[in-house]
Amino acid sequence: MVLKGMMTRPSGSHRDHLVMAAIALSNQLAPGFSNGVRYAPPDDPDEAVAIANELCDRFYQKQVQFVPTEVERLAVLATRLHGVFLDLARRDLPTAVPKINELLSEYPARLHLSSEPPWSLHYQDHAVTAVEGWQIGCCAALASWISSGATQYISRCQAERCDRVFFDDTRSGTRRFCTPRCQNRDKVRAYRLRQAIAQSR
Numbered sequence: 001m002v003l004k005g006m007m008t009r010p011s012g013s014h015r016d017h018l019v020m021a022a023i024a025l026s027n028q029l030a031p032g033f034s035n036g037v038r039y040a041p042p043d044d045p046d047e048a049v050a051i052a053n054e055l056c057d058r059f060y061q062k063q064v065q066f067v068p069t070e071v072e073r074l075a076v077l078a079t080r081l082h083g084v085f086l087d088l089a090r091r092d093l094p095t096a097v098p099k100i101n102e103l104l105s106e107y108p109a110r111l112h113l114s115s116e117p118p119w120s121l122h123y124q125d126h127a128v129t130a131v132e133g134w135q136i137g138c139c140a141a142l143a144s145w146i147s148s149g150a151t152q153y154i155s156r157c158q159a160e161r162c163d164r165v166f167f168d169d170t171r172s173g174t175r176r177f178c179t180p181r182c183q184n185r186d187k188v189r190a191y192r193l194r195q196a197i198a199q200s201r
């Protein structure tokens with residue numbers, strides 16, 4: 001067993017922000033389950049793009065903006081990233097790694113350092129579309145996380161009918177739920193289960 005404390009702890013670098021953005025993109029724009037119900041991202045391209053721009057802006061303010069004409073590619077990227085995160089949450093690296101390599105191979109990387117402090121390694125410049133830039137950036141950052149063991153911090157919500165993923169930044173590494181709502185749902189479910197067992201005796 002590998003202890004999380006022995007890994008390279010994410011430090012808030014540009015690389016780490018890209019992974020956080022990838023987690024947020026996959027949670028908001030990949031279909032699946034969330035908080036006990038089936039989850040579907042918004043159908044309206046303007047709305048989907050606005051969500052992506054707003055959340056990516058939290059992690060990198062100089063980003064190229066997503067535009068409605070690339071919304072289908074954005075949805076595909078979010079879905080593929082979500083699949084990778086579910087693999088990583090299961091610690092299934094042999095499945096995750098080829099998917100990341102495939103995503104990386106689809107567009108050329110343009111490695112460069114930022115032109116001003118804090119000096120950080122960037123994977124794309126501003127000459128490419130948002131989907132292309134975020135695909136390379138997120139996957140290069142994830143590849144770097146894998147090579148440093150930091151993917152131990154990626155987890156999937158343990159609540160019933162929820163497959164959202166999150167970065168477990170607790171010291172103990174024991175966070176189990178994506179949100180307090182899922183945590184509360186799980187508590188209620190466990191309580192009802194105990195009640196049912198008690199009544200059946």
Ligand SMILES: [Zn+2]
Nearest residue numbers: 157162178182
């Ligand atoms: Zn959840």
